Amino acid sequence: MTAYDETLTMLKDLTDANGVPGNEKEAREAMKKYIAPYADEVTTDGLGSLIAKKTGQTGGPRIMVAGHLDEIGFMITHIDEKGFLKFQTVGGWWEQVMLAQRVNVMTRKGNITGIIGSKPPHILPAEQRKKTIEKKDMFIDIGASSREEAEEFGVRPGDSVVPICDFEVMNNEKLLMAKAWDNRIGCAIAIEVLKQLEGEAHPNEVYGVGTVQEEVGLRGARTSAHAIQPDIGFGVDVGIAGDTPGVTENDARAKIGEGPQILVYDASMISHKGVREFVLETAEEAEIPYQFDAMSAGGTDSGAIHLTANGVPALSITVPTRYIHTHAGILHRDDFEHAVKLIVAVIKKLDRETVDRITLD
Incomplete structure (x- = not known):
């Protein structure tokens, strides 16, 4: 190290x-x-x-x-009845790099880890696998079972969301990832x-x-x-x-x-x-x-x-x-x-x- x-x-x-x-x-x-x-x-x-x-x-x-x-990151715009979070991109994102990525939701009670949800390939028709999912159809899963539970976690519209990737020195120590x-x-x-x-x-x-x-x-x-x-x-x-x-x-x-x-x-x-x-x-x-x-x-x-x-x-x-x-x-x-x-x-x-x-x- x-x-x-x-x-x-x-x-x-x-x-x-x-x-x-x-x-x-x-x-x-x-x-x-x-x-x-x-x-x-x-x-x-x-x-x-x-x-x-x-x-x-x-x-x-x-x-x-x-x-x-x-x-670049996201902003929470809505919590649905099942506790999934809808969001707005803040800065320029390409849909293809977003799905299944871990994120931190910055709430007034502290950060909550979530993931931008995605469907397993097993249930996708062949044609759909070739298409990019639009941002408007994406959501963040924080493990809440309802809107009320998500709100108890501290989430509300306007909360910031950031990618998760810790700073790391790579094997070639001149190269730095973050x-x-x-x-x-x-x-x-x-x-x-x-x-x-x-x-x-x-x-x-x-x-x-x-x-x-x-x-x-x-x-x-x-x-x-x-x-x-x-x-x-x-x-x-x-x-x-x-x-x-x-x-x-x-x-x-x-x-x-x-x-x-x-x-x-x-x-x-x-x-x-x-x-x-x-x-x-x-x-x-x-x-x-x-x-x-x-x-x-x-x-x-x-x-x-x-x-x-x-x-x-x-x-x-x-x-x-x-x-x-x-x-x-x-x-x-x-x-x-x-x-x-x-x-x-x-x-x-x-x-x-x-x-x-x-x-x-």
Whole structure:
């Protein structure tokens, strides 16, 4: 069994925490525990996004490094008379990865283990076995025999539901499996950036942010960026790894272990050319590996950050991850560490003159 160092302990605490959009408290408290020692002040905005400020030079450019606290999950909408729970997805789910998966229902009386029910193949007609069950027909079984018993357990509409998958170091100890990499790895990057800037000179004010409600529309990024008014924003998130069977280079090009991804385009934002070129130049000078990525669908917090006030030059830097938007994902520790190293190197160079220059490119 792998002995956990400080970094692995942090990653475990962040990913084991439960936090779907609108109920990010556990994840926020986990992030605050690790980022507060390196921040000059820690605040929250009105929606619950965590904002940790570290001043290198007072009045210097404001640099925002944002990962989102929330993970995809579900919300209970109804308890039927037999005690089965109907639910609404919160964030993007593909039906094929949902059935027969274990979940935690977060009630006011504590978490209750359940399972998304499925029919045995023995009773399914051949044609039905080929079809995907629609979300609206799914339910969660918590072992209650009636609506009244489920209510006695503490369940009620509005309760959050999260996947169950404990953090685990795989046999290849560079590979880490957990739920909620999307996007506790971004929160971990923000934490580690502030940690590595401790005692280091940097000509700016850095904000490590854990945003809320990214998975339902980049909402916390909008409110936290409004509070910060950054000069430059970095969204840090997961990216799609294309190194598994059945995924072609046309689907996704990145491979885990070959560096963080520089996201040139997604459905929420065209990356800012000046910031992008500056980051690439810095990566090459520091010999930090990187990969390019582009997504025709989906977006990151940068999509909301760059539209703040009069506009914020922004770029997303992501960690390639296998099996995102399922119960369990896998990423490579080196990609996380290289993303941190790259962002720290960039921040150390972002004085007012440099910011003014690159934002006009």
